Structure formats: structure tokens, C-alpha cells
Amino acid sequence: MVKVKIEFSGGLELLFGNQKQHDVDVPVQEGKQELTAGHLIAWTRDNMLRERPELFVKGHTVRPGILVLINECDWELSGATESTISDGDVVVFISTLHGG
């Protein structure tokens, strides 16, 4: 089990009971050594999402327009869905899909 601090921003919190910060324990995927961001997303969708999955996920990744930061770093630098999530990591999902 990996302890992750998840934060939702940019309106995404509305899909998660209007709560921005969540402390969760995520199991590592079967047969894998470490938790990947892709698996975290799938787990979040299956266990935390209250409604409208299509507003959060598209295929195996987040909906285009949602930014992901792992420990304040852009996840594209660590391999996007292949990024490793370790114990105590902070993952932030920011939606850009609203008016400016």
C-alpha cells in the first residue's frame, strides 16, 4: 500500500465531494513492484469518483486538459502514466477546462 496525498484543483474537486485534499492508501497493481501514476488514476476513478468519470479520465489517462503534478513537478518529466508514485508523494490534478 502506498500513502498518497491527492489534491484536486481547477473545479475537479466538484467531482470528488467538493473536497480538495485527500489522504489515501493505494494498493500496488497486481504483479507490479511499484505504483504507477496510470494505476493511481484508474484507482481514483474506481474508488473516489462520485460521478461523471468522463470528466476526469479518457482511456488510460486523465482527460486532456487536466494537468498532473507529482511533488510539484510536471508528470511529463517523469513519464506521465509510467511515473512512479512513492510513499508520501503529493499528486495534484489541476483542471484547465473552464473559462478564464
Add this chain to the structure above:
Amino acid sequence: MLNRPKTQEQVCRECFFTAFEEEVHQTIVDNKLFKHGERLAVAASGGKDSTVLAHIMSTLNARYNYGLDLFLLSIDEGITGYRDDSLETVKRNEQQYGIPLKVVSYKELYGWTMDEIVSQIGTKNNCTFCGVFRRQALDRGAVLMGANKIATGHNADDVAETVLLNILRGDVPRLGRCANIITGEDSSLPRVKPFKYAYEKEIVLYAYYKKLDYFSTECIYAPFAARGFAREFIKDLEAARPLAIIDVIRSAEDFVFAAASDEKLPQPRTCERCGYISSQPVCKACVLLEGLNRGMPRLGVSRTRGRRGEKAGLHPDVGRGGGGGSSGPAEVASESAEAASTMPAERQGGGVAQAPAGGEGGAAPTTAGCADDGLPRFEAWASGAAGAGGQTAAEKVARAAVRQRGPVEIVYETT
């Protein structure tokens, strides 16, 4: 640390701030957006783009000595649960940046809030009303503040979406203007888009890392808007090839239109009712308002055929699309939306492709011909409206018949 989509560089937070600010500064300098001593109204909605714009403008104005007098201008469309919350954010911005704020509302300008409009006309063409009204409201608000330029927070993604929407609708006049960084430069109130080349992702990350306070909920009527489809497509494009957004904008900048289409472009004149700049005898906002006040919600949205228009006692040009004018393709789009009402709901989209938050293109208003305070004199003609509104039973039957028949070929009327 982040990966900049435009350059694919990996940069740390501080370098990102510097790079982002420098690029906006370069955009401003290269395109000569400002002159020393100008009074600039920053269009602010409390959302991510306008909050970052207010921050960046006040930062750069101080750092590079632009010599600008800055103001915040906010429009209250009267959308409960959306606009009233975001206005709180702008009021906080006023405190944080020390920039005076002016709020202008649809209610005071037009006598209608968006909520009232939607309850009158439904959710299919409400974005048309909002876009047209907001554009004029920004101009009027700027005039009231004594500003001589407006800056909007349109970012690269927005401009790319607008280009696509205009291509999809075949709106040639708008297509030629929508990628311009300055619109209406020859008028008394030009508009500039300092963020034209700034990616939405970078704006959001800038705000996040700098802990800037912004409001982030979708307009409650947005799910019905056509722009949503363009946005989804642009986001998918960006995921596949991040430079695509800038490339779409560059393509639009390089469009050259055949000379023949220039002849059909309407010349700017002023509205007979309120004096606002218009390509038709009566400006779009007045046409839409006339429709609302008379209970004819399709007026200015769909084509008004000759007989119906005359029956309503309107000027013969009101409600018709003139030559390649900006209302022509709009009306065809609504017509096809209407005729295609048997198609699945997702394809119907929203009304006309208006650019977001304030619109683009065309020149700004002159104040000649307006009432003393520059506000439209709609009371006069609105009160003159007799109960000519509504459809006859025969028209309703005919319309129902069209819907049942299914999608039909659109025949362009020549007027």
C-alpha cells in the same frame, strides 16, 4: 519543475516564471501593443486567464515602465451561481494589485440578466446573446472608465479554438480577423491579447506556482456551447503534438483571402438605435434586445424571412444577413441547427461561434450618437413594441413539419 509545451524544455519554477513573463513582454514589445500614458482596461472575470493577466500586467508595467494607467473591468452577466462568485475574486484582485475596479452589468445596460434571457430563449442560442452583449458591455464599461484600450486574457488555446470554429462555420470575415493580436486599432478603443501566444497550461501552472487566487467553475450554460467541441479537439491535438496550437494560430495569421470576398465585406457604420458600431443599420445587440423585448427570441438568431420581418414592423434589413456580413453565416448556422433538429443532440452544439469573453474583430464603438452616458437608448424603442411577437399557428405547424422531415439541404438566400 515542468515541461514547457511550446518549447519542450524542462525548466525549474523560477526559470519558468522568468521565461513566461519575458515572453509576454516580448509579445507586447514586438507587436507594439501599448504606448506610454495609455489608460488600459484589463477585462477581468476572476478566472485563470484574467487573474494572471492582471498580475502580469501590473508586474510588467512596473518592471519595464510601460507607463500604463491600469484598471480592472468586469462584466456581470447575471448568472447566479457562477458570475456572482467570480466577481468576489475580482474584488480580491482589486485589493491585491491595487488596481481600481469597475463592474458593469447586463441588467443596467440592457435590462436583462443572462438567467432571464435563458428562461426566455432556452439554452440553444444563449451564448450568442451573451457574446454579443459582453462585447458591447466591455466597450461601454471602458468608455465609462475613460480607458483608451482594452486587454483581454485570450490565450493561445482560445485563439486556436476560435480559428477552428470559424473554419467549421465558413465564417470568412471572422476567420481573417480572429487571429489578430490587436483588433480595432484604428478605432478609439482597440483591444489587445497579450496572451495570444501563451499556452493555457502555462497560465494555469503560473497561477498555481505563484499561488494566485482565481475562480474556476464552468459557466452553467457552457455544456451547451459549440466551443466545447473545438476545445476537446484542440486538447487532443495538444496531447499528440503540443506545437499544434501555435501552428493553428500561425496558419490563421497567414490566411490570405481572395479579393472577391473583400467586396462583400460590410463597411462599419453606426447603429441607428444606440450608436454602437455596426455593419448593419441596427447593431446585433439592439436586434437581439428587440427580439427579447417583443417575445420574438429567434430575432437576430435565425433568418427572418421578408414577410415575417415586415409584419413585425421592423426595418427591412433587421434580422436579415447582409452580403458576407458577420450576421450571415451565423444565421445559416442556426438555420441548419434548426433543420437538423432530428440529428443527435451532441451535434446540435450551441448558437453562433462568438469568441469567448468579449469577442474579437471589427472596430470599437464611437460615442457619437449615444445618449450622454453612452448607454443604449433601448427604453424608447423597447416600450414601443406592440404585442407582435410569437408565431402563428400555421407557422408552428410548418416548423414542426420541417423538423419531422429531417436534415435538409441548406439553400443560401441571396439578399
